[in-house]
Amino acid sequence: MTDAHAAAFRRETKPPQARGLHVEPGAVVAAATAAAQHGPPHVTEPVTYDAVLLSGFGGPEGQDDVLPFLRNVTRGRGIPDERLEEVAQHYRAFGGVSPINDQNRELRDALRAALAAAGLDLPVYWGNRNWEPYLDDVLAEAARDGVRRMIAIPTSAYSSYSSCRQYREDWADALEAAExxxxxxxxxxxxxxxxxxxxxxxxxxxxxxxxxxxxAGHRPEAIEVLFTTHSIPSADAMLSGGDAFDGVSGGAYEAQHRAVAEYVMAAAAPGVTWQLVYQSRSGSPSTPWLEPDVNDAIISLSDRTAVLIVPIGFVSDHLEVLWDLDREARETAERAGTWITRVATPGVHPTFVDALVDLVRERADGRAVTARANVTAIGPWYDVCRPGCCAKAGGDPRPAIAGVMP
Structure with a gap:
């Protein structure tokens, strides 16, 4: 769907959940190309793709959008509007507009230019999980354009239910809704x-x-680096990464973040102390989530005079970065008398955009795993998600694509 079409046609509800895909063990990987459909962890057979599907979380673009958007995000959880309105106030403080859609438009355009510069003649379609342009509308448009094989890029770098498997479920929903x-x-x-x-x-x-x-006058030994990412339920974290981290506290989600932080500190600031912290917790207070919270971590740093926040869990400076870090965490630091600054997210940094092009090329070329770009002790990660990888704790398997079910 073009931006002009999306502006003229406002739809408040995301596609319904898919019902038509098989979820039994051993089923062929749903909707995958021939090279991936039998589920090899890494695909080293070249594939000719017709297009790239850039998939975002989505966000409201006006005050009237805020509650419908949040209903989409929390669908099936029975959360009343009164509680959603508490979160809505974060968006309303910015005029009801999340920056994430403009950031993804910018990333889409940068990716298009970088693909063309690399000699890859691939159009880029952008679709959201929770707001316009919805994935099913985008897939219907792609089909009308003659697209048959797509390589999808979710705007999330790590393994967990909300950052990987839920994207795959929503792609299944969208394919079915678009027929x-x-x-x-x-x-x-x-x-x-x-x-x-x-x-x-x-x-x-x-x-x-x-x-x-x-x-600003702070000695290295007085500086603490806080690598922050979105908190998730501890039970979900345990299931991230499938059998590679079976039973490991924090699962692949925590291990991947720690691996990135370790590399960054070794390259940028060896000797400076750091820790992994979490932010943006939601849900029942009785449900255990990954900790410590970034604000609690700042308060506990009585022997530090400066804090550097590094949002390694995020691709762009969207609302949870602007509100939870730039506003709430900064206020916490100021109350504690602690100097604070924040590192930018990748956004459309040229090396990040080029990385996305490289990820597309490695699948198009069928690149060997040993030849893939990787800088951490963990990786390169799987092309085809493994059985049970990043399942939702306590939930029945839902139809999902690009992974081995259930």
């Missing part, structure tokens, strides 16, 4: 947390942040 299950095949690039093009902007940011702290 394109037997028309369009969708593969997914690997989780890209370990790609140097994703990590390099954080390396640069930490170097600059440490220099700024030192320039």
């Amino acid at each position: 394109q299950q037997d028309v369009i095949q969708i593969d997914k690039v690997r989780q890209f947390f370990s790609h140097p093009g994703f990590v390099q902007p954080f390396v640069e940011g930490v170097r600059d942040g440490i220099a700024a702290a030192e320039g």
